[in-house]
Amino acid sequence: MRIRNVVQLHTVNKLQAFGWPLIIMSLSLTLVLVIGALIVNVGGAGAREGMNQGMQYSGAIFALLGPLIGFGFTAMGQYFPLALGFGLTRREFAAGTLLVFLGNALFYAVIVTIGKVIEVATGGFGLSVRFFDVVYTGLGEWWQTLIQTFLLIFMVMLVGAAITTAFHRWGQSFLWIFWIALALLILPVVAGFLLSEDFRAFAGQVGAMGWVPWMGVILGFAVVGGGTWLALVRRAQAR
Amino acid sequence: MLDESKPLFQAVAEQIEDGILDGTYAEDDPVPSTNQLAAFLRINPATAGKGLGLLVDAEVLIKRRGIGMFVAPGAREALRHRRKFAFEDQYIAPLLREAAQLGITPEELAGMITKEVVR
Amino acid sequence: MTAIHTRGLTKRYPEVAALDGVTVRLDENRIHGLLGRNGAGKTTLMQLLTGQVFATSGEMQVLGGTPVENVEVLSQTVFIQESQKYPDTFRAVDVLRIAAGAYPNWDQAYADRLVEQYRLPTKRLIKKLSRGQLSAIGIVIGLASRAPLTFFDEPYLGLDAVARQMFFDDLLADYTAHPRTIVLSTHHIDEVANLLEHVVILDQGKVLLEADTDDLHDAAITVSGKATAVDAFLSGREVLDRKALGTLATATFTPRDGDELAAREAGLDLSPVSLQALFVHLTTANAASAAEATDIRRASDRAIV
Numbered sequence: 001m002r003i004r005n006v007v008q009l010h011t012v013n014k015l016q017a018f019g020w021p022l023i024i025m026s027l028s029l030t031l032v033l034v035i036g037a038l039i040v041n042v043g044g045a046g047a048r049e050g051m052n053q054g055m056q057y058s059g060a061i062f063a064l065l066g067p068l069i070g071f072g073f074t075a076m077g078q079y080f081p082l083a084l085g086f087g088l089t090r091r092e093f094a095a096g097t098l099l100v101f102l103g104n105a106l107f108y109a110v111i112v113t114i115g116k117v118i119e120v121a122t123g124g125f126g127l128s129v130r131f132f133d134v135v136y137t138g139l140g141e142w143w144q145t146l147i148q149t150f151l152l153i154f155m156v157m158l159v160g161a162a163i164t165t166a167f168h169r170w171g172q173s174f175l176w177i178f179w180i181a182l183a184l185l186i187l188p189v190v191a192g193f194l195l196s197e198d199f200r201a202f203a204g205q206v207g208a209m210g211w212v213p214w215m216g217v218i219l220g221f222a223v224v225g226g227g228t229w230l231a232l233v234r235r236a237q238a239r
Numbered sequence: 240m241l242d243e244s245k246p247l248f249q250a251v252a253e254q255i256e257d258g259i260l261d262g263t264y265a266e267d268d269p270v271p272s273t274n275q276l277a278a279f280l281r282i283n284p285a286t287a288g289k290g291l292g293l294l295v296d297a298e299v300l301i302k303r304r305g306i307g308m309f310v311a312p313g314a315r316e317a318l319r320h321r322r323k324f325a326f327e328d329q330y331i332a333p334l335l336r337e338a339a340q341l342g343i344t345p346e347e348l349a350g351m352i353t354k355e356v357v358r
Numbered sequence: 359m360t361a362i363h364t365r366g367l368t369k370r371y372p373e374v375a376a377l378d379g380v381t382v383r384l385d386e387n388r389i390h391g392l393l394g395r396n397g398a399g400k401t402t403l404m405q406l407l408t409g410q411v412f413a414t415s416g417e418m419q420v421l422g423g424t425p426v427e428n429v430e431v432l433s434q435t436v437f438i439q440e441s442q443k444y445p446d447t448f449r450a451v452d453v454l455r456i457a458a459g460a461y462p463n464w465d466q467a468y469a470d471r472l473v474e475q476y477r478l479p480t481k482r483l484i485k486k487l488s489r490g491q492l493s494a495i496g497i498v499i500g501l502a503s504r505a506p507l508t509f510f511d512e513p514y515l516g517l518d519a520v521a522r523q524m525f526f527d528d529l530l531a532d533y534t535a536h537p538r539t540i541v542l543s544t545h546h547i548d549e550v551a552n553l554l555e556h557v558v559i560l561d562q563g564k565v566l567l568e569a570d571t572d573d574l575h576d577a578a579i580t581v582s583g584k585a586t587a588v589d590a591f592l593s594g595r596e597v598l599d600r601k602a603l604g605t606l607a608t609a610t611f612t613p614r615d616g617d618e619l620a621a622r623e624a625g626l627d628l629s630p631v632s633l634q635a636l637f638v639h640l641t642t643a644n645a646a647s648a649a650e651a652t653d654i655r656r657a658s659d660r661a662i663v
Contacts, residue, residue, distance in 0.1 A: 012452045
């Protein structure tokens with residue numbers, strides 16, 4: 001197995017693999033700090049507390065997670081044809097790429113966790129801002145953030161790779177079916193929220209379920225996405 | 240450079256023959272190797288080799304294992320003899336055919352040839 | 359030894375049979391030409407032989423095994439694809455670095471020399487390179503990888519005349535120094551004809567001709583002379599092409615033993631047919647006969663109706 005070559009394929013361009021995500025993250029963090037500094041100086045203690053509450057849901061961290069979501073798509077869309085071109089087998093590509101996904105997820109999960117620990121310890125960098133310590137990365141203990149961020153990134157990459165592979169296999173018709181299926185899933189949920197008191201209560205219960213079940217859900221998506229991807233990639237053809 | 244009307248390997252052989260006839264390659268001299276010929280003429284080495292092989296079979300060249308190909312002793316004379324033999328077929332017959340079409344008698348033709356030689 | 363052997367190899371896509379019952383045998387350590395018009399199935403055949411796509415039916419042996427998911431075969435194979443896609447963020451230097459790791463026989467010093475020779479800007483994004491520079495990347499990888507089985511798909515698209523000559527010289531020199539099986543696919547034949555030892559002509563997914571180039575010299579002859587004499591001579595012979603101007607005619611046909619002499623005796627002029635001309639004649643004749651077959655089928659359909 002020439003897994004080293006596949007890993008190299010994904011990481012040969014260091015700036016692309018590690019540089020840009022971290023640069024964009026730093027810019028985003030700087031922006032949050034500037035906003036924090038403005039609010040703290042202009043508003044009073046109340047504004048500070050309100051900002052800290054509101055920023056629990058701040059998506060600024062997606063400046064880092066966003067490029068990683070695209071990683072699964074580009075892995076299949078751009079790197080797979082090149083891997084075949086270099087005479088690498090599908091099995092080697094899948095194994096190496098899985099390793100890269102794992103490594104990436106771990107690398108960025110560690111970065112986020114370190115950021116969170118510092119953020120919590122310094123009271124939001126002394127400005128009560130939240131960047132790393134948000135709902136998406138987990139508001140609990142540091143190890144929960146580590147696990148949650150790792151699972152989230154890993155899952156998103158696998159699902160992205162699966163979708164791209166399926167799109168390559170079945171073309172536009174897959175996308176239609178995919179969107180229709182997604183709509184069929186989401187519509188009843190939306191309708192339930194709007195029309196049924198019972199559904200709202202049920203959804204509230206689901207939302208409030210513990211951290212562990214939520215991790216189970218993410219893991220479930222990762223397993224389905226990964227399984228689909230691995231099954232499809234073994235029969236994927238160059239285009 | 241090469242005669243296009245013949246299979247490539249024959250053209251290669253003829254080019255070496257021409258070289259032997261005009262003294263480029265003297266007897267006992269080495270001739271270019273397969274690879275040198277291939278690179279120079281931009282042709283497949285197998286074709287070049289086949290051309291040289293033709294000359295080895297005709298005993299124009301001698302293969303000395305590990306050293307290369309050399310012009311065989313007496314090759315020049317033998318070639319000249321063979322070419323003379325083919326000359327009639329290749330040049331005289333078409334010449335006469337064309338002359339007949341133009342109404343040139345053999346005597347006139349001989350006269351033209353003598354005049355050209357003198358000039 | 360045989361490097362590639364296929365039997366009845368077929369690749370069907372929903373809309374088209376890209377390859378239809380292809381049987382070829384390519385010997386080891388020779389330079390083979392894979393000729394055909396655009397869409398003839400050349401790239402599909404090479405994609406099958408390198409395991410990039412899967413066959414619908416038929417068999418193939420590449421370096422003694424099936425290429426599909428076969429590390430042993432694929433690690434000895436390099437396929438320089440004309441339409442190779444590179445990641446948006448890649449520069450030539452990235453591709454070369456990966457190639458250096460992927461091919462066991464890679465010669466870095468030689469690769470560096472070629473990069474310089476073809477003036478390849480290695481630090482520029484690949485998507486910003488010209489067609490010729492893209493071809494140069496392929497040439498560097500294809501040659502420096504020294505793979506026992508090397509496929510070049512239209513390797514000199516966009517190269518200028520100087521660079522093309524450079525490529526032919528480099529290919530010959532390195533092939534001589536390191537003999538290997540080379541499959542050169544192209545529809546620009548004249549320039550490479552003399553480099554090829556064996557050719558396969560594909561047309562509409564089928565093998566139209568497979569032969570050693572030395573034997574092809576007699577595969578077709580062009581005769582010219584008075585139209586009446588030409589036509590009289592052609593009757594009963596397999597004609598590939600015929601053109602007439604006034605009372606004169608020129609025709610290309612597939613000769614049998616003794617035909618050359620017969621033509622000379624009939625007072626016709628003979629001239630050889632280049633590989634390029636033979637290719638054009640064969641593919642044109644094939645297209646015409648396909649159209650004719652369709653016409654006949656249509657006619658009989660009408661008759662039934």
